[in-house]
Amino acid sequence: MDDVLIQGLLVGGVYALIALGFVLVFKSSLVLNLAHGELIAILSYFLYQIIAIWGLSDWAGIPLVVASGALLGLLMERLAVRPLLGQPFLSLLMMTLMLSFLLKGVVVLVWGSDSFVLPFTPAGQWTIGPFNVIPGAAISFVVAVAIFLLLTALFRYTKVGLSMRVVAADHEVAQSLGIRVRRVFSLSWAISGSFAAVCGVLAGMVLTVTPVMGDLALGKGLPVLLLGGLNSIPGAMAGGLIIGLVEALGSYYQPGMKEIIPWIVMLIILLVRPYGLFGERRIERI
Amino acid sequence: MPMLQLNNVEVRYMDVILVLRGVSLEVEKGSVVALLGSNGAGKTTTLRAISGLLKTQDGRVTDGSIEFEGKRIENGDPESIARQGIIQILEGRRTLVHLTVEENLRAGAYIAGNGANLKRDLDMVYGYFPVLKELRNQTAGYLSGGEQQMLVVGRGLMSHPKLMLVDEASLGLAPILVEEIFQILKRINEEERVSILMVEQNARAALALAHHGYVIENGRIVLDDTGENLRGNADIREFYMGLSAVGETKSYRDVKHYKRRKRWLG
Numbered sequence: 001m002d003d004v005l006i007q008g009l010l011v012g013g014v015y016a017l018i019a020l021g022f023v024l025v026f027k028s029s030l031v032l033n034l035a036h037g038e039l040i041a042i043l044s045y046f047l048y049q050i051i052a053i054w055g056l057s058d059w060a061g062i063p064l065v066v067a068s069g070a071l072l073g074l075l076m077e078r079l080a081v082r083p084l085l086g087q088p089f090l091s092l093l094m095m096t097l098m099l100s101f102l103l104k105g106v107v108v109l110v111w112g113s114d115s116f117v118l119p120f121t122p123a124g125q126w127t128i129g130p131f132n133v134i135p136g137a138a139i140s141f142v143v144a145v146a147i148f149l150l151l152t153a154l155f156r157y158t159k160v161g162l163s164m165r166v167v168a169a170d171h172e173v174a175q176s177l178g179i180r181v182r183r184v185f186s187l188s189w190a191i192s193g194s195f196a197a198v199c200g201v202l203a204g205m206v207l208t209v210t211p212v213m214g215d216l217a218l219g220k221g222l223p224v225l226l227l228g229g230l231n232s233i234p235g236a237m238a239g240g241l242i243i244g245l246v247e248a249l250g251s252y253y254q255p256g257m258k259e260i261i262p263w264i265v266m267l268i269i270l271l272v273r274p275y276g277l278f279g280e281r282r283i284e285r286i
Numbered sequence: 287m288p289m290l291q292l293n294n295v296e297v298r299y300m301d302v303i304l305v306l307r308g309v310s311l312e313v314e315k316g317s318v319v320a321l322l323g324s325n326g327a328g329k330t331t332t333l334r335a336i337s338g339l340l341k342t343q344d345g346r347v348t349d350g351s352i353e354f355e356g357k358r359i360e361n362g363d364p365e366s367i368a369r370q371g372i373i374q375i376l377e378g379r380r381t382l383v384h385l386t387v388e389e390n391l392r393a394g395a396y397i398a399g400n401g402a403n404l405k406r407d408l409d410m411v412y413g414y415f416p417v418l419k420e421l422r423n424q425t426a427g428y429l430s431g432g433e434q435q436m437l438v439v440g441r442g443l444m445s446h447p448k449l450m451l452v453d454e455a456s457l458g459l460a461p462i463l464v465e466e467i468f469q470i471l472k473r474i475n476e477e478e479r480v481s482i483l484m485v486e487q488n489a490r491a492a493l494a495l496a497h498h499g500y501v502i503e504n505g506r507i508v509l510d511d512t513g514e515n516l517r518g519n520a521d522i523r524e525f526y527m528g529l530s531a532v533g534e535t536k537s538y539r540d541v542k543h544y545k546r547r548k549r550w551l552g
Contacts, residue, residue: 159396166393169382172342176376178368178397178445280384 003132004252005245010137012244013144014202018221019228019236020151021195027155027231028164028188030089031081034096036196037218038103039076043069043200044118044209045111051119058120066197073193074186082185100214107211115210118201136205143202147195148237155233164188168231219259223266229279238277288312289355289481290336290372290449296349297328297335297505305331307505308350313449318475318482320496320513322489322526328505329485330377333451336483337374338364354449369397371448377457377485379434381441383427387418390426390437394444410478411440414470432463439467443474450474452484456491464491471495489526493517501526 018040025033043065050061080099084092122135155161167174167184174181203209203217224243228235243262250261269277290313297306306328313319323329334340335347336354341364352360359367368374382390391411395404412419415436421429426437435455442450452471456464472495475482486492493499499516501509509521516522 159392162389162393163396165385165389166382166396169384170380172339173376173380173382174393175342175364176337176339176368176374177394177441178365178373179393180365 001252002130004248006131006133007137008245008248009241010133010141010244011206011248012241013141014137014199014206014240015220015224015243016237016240017140017144017147017195017199017202018217019224019240020147020233021192021199022221022225023228023231023233023236024151024188024192024195026168027233028168029077029081029085029185030168031092031096032089032230033076033192034093034218035076035099035103036192037216037221038100038107038214039069039072039193039196040199040203040217041209041211041214042103042107043072043197044204044213045107047197047201047204048116048118048209049111052116062201065201066194069197069200070190070194073189073191073196076193077186077189081189082182085185100218104211104214107214111211113211115208117208118204121205134206136202140202140206143198144237144240147198148233151233160184160187220262223262225276227266227269227276229276231280232276232278235276235278287356289315290483291353292332292336292350293353294350295332295335295347295352295360297331297340297345298348299343299345301346301348305345305505306335309502309505309507310350311500311507311510313481313483314498316475316479316481317497318472318484318495318513320489320492320499321483321485321502322487322492322499322522323485323502324487327502329502330453331505332502333374333453333483333485335360336367337372337451338362338367339374339376368445371446372451373442373445373447373449374451375438375442375453375455377453379431379438379457381426381429381434381437383425385426386423387426387429387437388422390441391418391444394441397445407444407446411443414443414474415440432459432467435459435463435467436470439471439474443478443480446478447480449481449483452482454485454487456486456488464488468492468495489522493522 021036022033025031046068047061047065050056050064051058076099080095081092084095125132126135126138155165163179163184166177166179167181171181199217203213207213207216220243224236224239227242228239243265246261246265247258250257292309292311294308294310295306296304296308298304309332321329321332331345334345336352340346347360351358354370354372359370382393385393391408392404395407398407417433418436418440421433426434429437439455455467468491471482474480484492493513493516496513499511499513500507511519
């Protein structure tokens with residue numbers, strides 16, 4: 001039982017990281033990027049391509065994939081999202097949905113329906129204190145927490161982070177203060193893309209890489225995101241851990257509940273707190 | 287040579303709607319200039335034409351020129367115009383509502399850089415607006431209207447502008463607050479040597495500190511004079527301050543509106 005809880009918590013770290021990719025883009029450009037799941041999938045496949053087919057070493061492959069993630073994020077923003085800025089939220093949402101199908105198509109086109117486990121996944125179990133954990137999950141958790149801390153510091157203490165928050169709040173005010181809005185967009189999409197790459201690597205260790213991996217990532221990321229609040233970094237973290245935990249508990253008592261439970265929790269929380277656990281309430285003046 | 291010079295500036299929105307029909311005005315270095323006019327006269331459009339923020343509203347300078355310190359800036363990027371030292375304080379107290387007071391001010395320091403200067407600049411702003419210092423960790427959205435107006439002026443000041451474009455700082459504020467804010471603007475002009483171009487409907491408040499004033503109607507400048515002379519100008523007193531010739535507040539009973547509409551020669 002303890003092992004189940006710990007395992008759930010560790011996997012929750014990966015879910016949190018998936019959600020952080022959404023939050024980062026949403027926070028600075030108010031775009032809900034539905035293509036983020038497929039972005040993770042395609043980067044996982046690309047990593048497989050680099051390591052297993054081109055034969056590069058793991059330590060060359062991972063940075064290469066992270067860099068391609070940043071580049072892909074940048075391209076998506078430049079080619080698909082920026083021309084639509086200022087359009088209604090729904091148009092942008094449809095655009096990211098379209099991008100997600102496009103990426104999925106590319107995955108199937110290039111890699112067919114192969115599924116595989118990334119070759120560097122450590123096998124067996126680790127014993128940490130009284131618990132037995134799966135190594136991939138433990139590594140993911142540590143990476144997720146590190147990235148969460150970095151991101152929190154970025155938004156709270158740095159000039160770049162502050163400028164992202166200003167851009168999210170009001171484009172015109174940002175421009176009037178000399179903040180280069182377009183540059184901030186590019187930057188946040190690039191960072192989000194590199195997160196997708198990290199998720200791709202981690203998810204590749206925890207899960208099997210299959211063509212439906214993108215849907216799976218979206219299916220985990222979205223409840224976490226809505227649970228925590230669309231624009232909250234701590235929310236994504238807390239949401240990820242909660243979803244990971246209840247999922248583990250659910251499947252412990254009733255195998256098969258695993259895929260349903262996150263959505264049930266999300267439903268209940270949204271009914272009680274529509275802006276999520278940590279989302280920003282809109283401040284209205286009367 | 288004046289610091290800012292507009293020559294026959296013509297502005298159209300969406301290439302069709304002509305809003306400014308040849309506005310010319312000047313701002314001398316270190317001076318306070320007021321731009322007066324009624325609703326829809328083109329006051330805010332003039333400021334946006336200068337700051338470049340016209341672009342976000344699909345507007346463009348289609349004729350004439352805007353020169354700042356000898357350089358042409360019409361139709362430039364708002365970001366780079368801000369970097370040249372022109373900061374617009376937007377109308378309607380546009381605070382960043384979810385950020386704290388101090389974060390709002392730090393956002394204003396984006397151009398000026400950070401480090402050692404940041405602390406000094408924050409102290410400078412807190413010196414002008416002591417109430418902001420007490421509220422520094424409050425969420426800006428929960429401040430009162432007057433405090434929010436002080437915050438956006440302070441935020442503009444953080445970037446050390448050479449020229450501040452102040453759009454309707456008096457809007458929706460109690461007279462006593464208007465007076466307080468305008469007094470501080472006057473001090474900012476004198477102590478920090480920031481030139482100010484302000485757009486106002488509250489002519490009395492604006493002319494109390496303006497060295498020079500322009501009256502804009504229907505996208506044209508119809509009158510311009512020193513602040514001193516405008517304060518004494520009979521038309522200004524009647525149409526913008528609501529005073530009769532002898533300086534008393536007049537009764538509406540004595541006025542036949544339709545006959546007394548002023549036709550400006552312009």
